[in-house]
Amino acid sequence: MADTIATGQAQPTRPEQIRSERDRSRLARFATRIASPVAIIVLWQVASSTGLLSARTLAAPTEIIAAGEKLVASGELVTGLTVSFLRVLIGFLIALVVGVSLALASGLSKTGEAIIDPPIQMLKAMPFLGLLPLFILWFGIGETPKIGLVAFGAVFPIYLTLHGGIRGIDRKLIEAGQTLGLGTASIIRHIVIPGALPSLLVGIRYGLSVAWLSLVVGEQINASSGIGYIITYARDFLQTDIIVVCLLVYAMMGLLTDGLVRLIEAYALRWRPEAIA
Amino acid sequence: MSTLVDIRKLTRSFGGPAVLDGIDLSIAPGEFVALLGRSGSGKSTLLRVLSGLDTAPAERLEIPKRRSVVFQEPRLLPWKSVIQNAVLGVDHSNAKARAQQALTDVGLSHRTQAWPLTLSGGEAQRAALARALVREPELLLLDEPFAALDALTRLRMHDLVFDLWRKHNCAVLLVTHDVWEAVALADRILVLDNGRFSREIRVDLPHPRHRSDPQTAHIETELLKELGVELSHA
Ligand SMILES: Nc1ncnc2c1ncn2[C@@H]1O[C@H](COP(=O)(O)OP(=O)(O)O)[C@@H](O)[C@H]1O
Ligand SMILES: [Mg+2]
Numbered sequence: 001m002a003d004t005i006a007t008g009q010a011q012p013t014r015p016e017q018i019r020s021e022r023d024r025s026r027l028a029r030f031a032t033r034i035a036s037p038v039a040i041i042v043l044w045q046v047a048s049s050t051g052l053l054s055a056r057t058l059a060a061p062t063e064i065i066a067a068g069e070k071l072v073a074s075g076e077l078v079t080g081l082t083v084s085f086l087r088v089l090i091g092f093l094i095a096l097v098v099g100v101s102l103a104l105a106s107g108l109s110k111t112g113e114a115i116i117d118p119p120i121q122m123l124k125a126m127p128f129l130g131l132l133p134l135f136i137l138w139f140g141i142g143e144t145p146k147i148g149l150v151a152f153g154a155v156f157p158i159y160l161t162l163h164g165g166i167r168g169i170d171r172k173l174i175e176a177g178q179t180l181g182l183g184t185a186s187i188i189r190h191i192v193i194p195g196a197l198p199s200l201l202v203g204i205r206y207g208l209s210v211a212w213l214s215l216v217v218g219e220q221i222n223a224s225s226g227i228g229y230i231i232t233y234a235r236d237f238l239q240t241d242i243i244v245v246c247l248l249v250y251a252m253m254g255l256l257t258d259g260l261v262r263l264i265e266a267y268a269l270r271w272r273p274e275a276i277a
Numbered sequence: 278m279s280t281l282v283d284i285r286k287l288t289r290s291f292g293g294p295a296v297l298d299g300i301d302l303s304i305a306p307g308e309f310v311a312l313l314g315r316s317g318s319g320k321s322t323l324l325r326v327l328s329g330l331d332t333a334p335a336e337r338l339e340i341p342k343r344r345s346v347v348f349q350e351p352r353l354l355p356w357k358s359v360i361q362n363a364v365l366g367v368d369h370s371n372a373k374a375r376a377q378q379a380l381t382d383v384g385l386s387h388r389t390q391a392w393p394l395t396l397s398g399g400e401a402q403r404a405a406l407a408r409a410l411v412r413e414p415e416l417l418l419l420d421e422p423f424a425a426l427d428a429l430t431r432l433r434m435h436d437l438v439f440d441l442w443r444k445h446n447c448a449v450l451l452v453t454h455d456v457w458e459a460v461a462l463a464d465r466i467l468v469l470d471n472g473r474f475s476r477e478i479r480v481d482l483p484h485p486r487h488r489s490d491p492q493t494a495h496i497e498t499e500l501l502k503e504l505g506v507e508l509s510h511a
Contacts, residue, residue: 176348179346181412195356271357271392
């Protein structure tokens with residue numbers, strides 16, 4: 001009894017102390033990490049202001065910020081971003097559905113693997129961004145080739161990681177499920193899918209980064225809307241500030257969607273030792 | 278006397294010489310049988326047939342439908358809490374309440390919501406025992422369930438298994454290479470060697486059994502002799 005009371009009193013203070021110490025060291029590490037990027041930006045600004053770096057080559061950081069504010073104020077950026085985001089979303093969802101279905105079929109049955117895996121391994125070897133000319137021939141210059149490229153690029157990481165995850169599931173757990181009287185459907189639901197989920201989430205994060213990359217490339221081609229259109233337009237008028245703003249937006253969207261998946265990961269994989277510790 | 282398990286001439290081979298070579302085995306309802314044997318003598322092979330994970334030709338193979346297995350490793354699904362593991366595959370209206378009870382019986386009532394990877398080896402194996410017992414099995418198959426535990430924990434587990442067996446009245450087939458484990462718990466001890474039972478000993482001694490008791494000591498010595506050299510490091 002005395003034991004529990006003692007530990008109960010000790011608990012409120014100690015973890016907090018540890019946390020604040022950890023926070024402080026994290027802050028220090030963060031400061032050292034951003035020191036050199038900040039220095040580069042300062043140098044860049046100095047070079048631009050003194051005329052060493054012409055605006056035609058690269059706009060000054062201050063101009064970029066101003067251009068960003070203008071794009072936001074005019075609503076152009078939000079409209080373009082919405083279009084681009086939808087392309088990634090639709091393309092990625094297609095990749096998710098196709099990749100997960102193929103991986104399940106090939107991970108769960110030997111026949112499925114024999115049919116599905118070899119062609120995917122061959123296609124994987126292809127530089128998929130090089131397919132763009134073919135996509136344009138097949139699908140024209142509208143939304144389809146852009147969404148298609150996103151889907152095509154993202155499907156491989158999703159398929160490959162999930163397939164590997166399913167193959168890597170501990171046979172002993174499946175046996176345990178069988179001795180508990182679980183049928184095939186229950187084993188897939190309770191053992192295979194959760195067991196392969198860590199791999200799938202890695203594939204989703206990787207697939208998302210490929211999706212944004214595909215979008216950037218796909219949008220260079222005859223875009224009449226989206227971020228890519230803003231870039232094309234700015235290029236024609238030598239507005240490097242706007243181009244940089246758009247590139248930053250791409251980067252931020254990539255980070256944002258990655259962060260979202262990380263959140264899902266933290267929740268879905270909370271049973272893992274590294275999450276518990 | 279009625280039999281729960283009735284096996285005649287069970288044979289299993291993996292290409293080479295038969296691992297199980299025409300084995301006969303019958304187990305009565307509620308009987309506690311221990312199975313000893315060198316490592317590689319086919320104990321797990323026999324248990325896998327009994328658990329339905331493996332099939333093998335036999336003249337007769339009667340096994341109860343309600344049976345559960347506990348393996349050497351707990352084999353809990355790490356992504357399900359302890360209680361979710363315990364109710365897995367139980368389609369009973371109050372599965373949850375029964376799982377809660379089973380976990381209480383093994384002394385884990387305070388860990389029902391824990392993730393399996395946070396349990397100690399002994400706790401995880403107790404959770405596996407609870408999961409096996411929620412199903413109210415007629416036959417409980419235990420494949421060296423305590424082999425990976427430290428000696429002290431293992432002795433506690435003996436008492437626990439004994440109590441659970443008394444409570445549930447199920448037949449138990451316990452595979453072990455710990456001779457004392459077999460003598461302390463079983464009604465009957467079988468020694469598997471060269472694909473056959475080389476020895477069968479009935480232990481008609483009251484519980485709890487003590488190692489210092491000359492009768493248990495005598496049985497232990499007999500079994501050690503039967504198992505030969507292997508035992509010096511078992
Ligand atoms: N799936 C299998 N494939 C091939 N050989 C096996 C298989 N399972 C068991 N064996 C062989 O059968 C023999 C008995 O194994 P096992 O039943 O695991 O022994 P024990 O549990 O008594 O240590 C061993 O020689 C082992 O190599
Ligand atoms: Mg074994």
